[in-house]
Amino acid sequence: MKVLVTGSAGFLGRHTARYFADQGWEVTGFDQVDHDEGKTIVGDLTALDSISSAVAGNDVVIHIGAIGDVYLAGEQPALAASVNVVGTANVVEAALAHGARVVYASTWEVYGHPKFEPINEDHPTSPDHPYNITKLGGESMLLAACRLRNLSGLALRLGTAFGTGLRPNSVFRIFIDRARRAEPITVQGDGSQGRQFTHAHDIAGAFEMAARSELTAMALNIVGPETVTIRDLAEHIVSRFPTELRFGPPRPGDVPPARVSADRARQLLGWQAQTSFHKGLDELIDDVLRED
């Protein structure tokens, strides 16, 4: 079976491409930039020809490619709209043209302020930042094509991903990089906002299960079971380095905490997170230290 992984040069894309290859899939990557791992097509999601020729011949597209950097999306909303919504519309057209199935990397952040908890997939969506607004736009375009045009596809609403190889501007890397230089770590607000951090390896597993499944036209939550506060995260990192914890003012537009349930993914897809938060975090810290 052949799979195209878009965004394959990014953090989640690399984990995913590697996981599929380990499971025996014939993997092609697609990204704006080349990278040294595996076969990669360098292309542009916002150009239909570019993504369409890449999709041709594949059974499944794992569509991760996006402006996935929340800060960049906030600074350049039109760019986020172009890559995340127009780009996904192009992936949909390409998949329809070539008979491929699409699995889309959506985000738990599409829910916005919780109306009830734990949040399941029937909870209303109310995104409030250019990042999650455009990710929901892409998801909606995919699911509309499944319902209206018989595309086979699934959207996975992912928890906040972590693992080795995270972007330098992720909260994990910022904290670790400061701590190892013995600089204080600053938490915005009181650090009580919780996240169901979900390990990239577990997310890659969900993509692979979704690729093999025949479920279509729906969204499933893929989140780790533990709610970890930013304060927990910071304290665990501080415990490993000679530094201290400080608190700063809250940031506007920060996504509030919410408990999200992955029960439906367990029932329909057989998926469960395997990696505990502290195990994954220690692995990430060790990996950053090894880079030196």
Next chain:
Amino acid sequence: MKVLVTGSAGFLGRHTARYFADQGWEVTGFDQVDHDEGKTIVGDLTALDSISSAVAGNDVVIHIGAIGDVYLAGEQPALAASVNVVGTANVVEAALAHGARVVYASTWEVYGHPKFEPINEDHPTSPDHPYNITKLGGESMLLAACRLRNLSGLALRLGTAFGTGLRPNSVFRIFIDRARRAEPITVQGDGSQGRQFTHAHDIAGAFEMAARSELTAMALNIVGPETVTIRDLAEHIVSRFPTELRFGPPRPGDVPPARVSADRARQLLGWQAQTSFHKGLDELIDDVLRED
């Protein structure tokens, strides 16, 4: 006071530009194509420079410009995403750069299948077609900029607009054009799907009230009070011409009927629809007949 009306060559844009001019505003239009009424800048919403130079010097932007043709949006979702989401993100940047207020033409169709009725602005949004998905994407981008970046703006979720000068592929024009040629009118499904048709003149009035208001960071329903079924519409047209009514299979992706409440717009903006459906429809039929 100066206003820029985007989409000014379209049906709703023309009504709106005319209304603002009648109220004493200095009106500039913005569209892909020039038209004979008033001052128009020919430009492209998807190019930031183009829209930004048009916004400069205006107090308010009435942002109607969009792929507003549902059929075209269904056939070219990426185009709809580009104009409706990226284009609105560009309008937002331009308005922030030049200190203008934005009033956005959204649609009642963003709600999707009703969870409760009448639908007020707290009802969840769940659009299911590239047209309403991308219109909600644009709306969300505007409201996020209001909350996160202090833009002054309001989104109006408009009922299905009608009035003189409708597009030839609108259901009104299709029915009237067939009826006047004595061809039968075909209703898809049983024709029981209701619409709160809202006259373009009333919508233009809502835009003008919204332009003068200081309300910001919210969406308001702007819909006529009468629920008219497609069957009612067809029967009224049939009653004026020597033709007959037929019924065809329902179309996939048709938006289901829903009662939408404009109470909040009445309370906060003082807006109410003034034009009754049959009066507006007779005026439209007379106008089409005069074109010959």
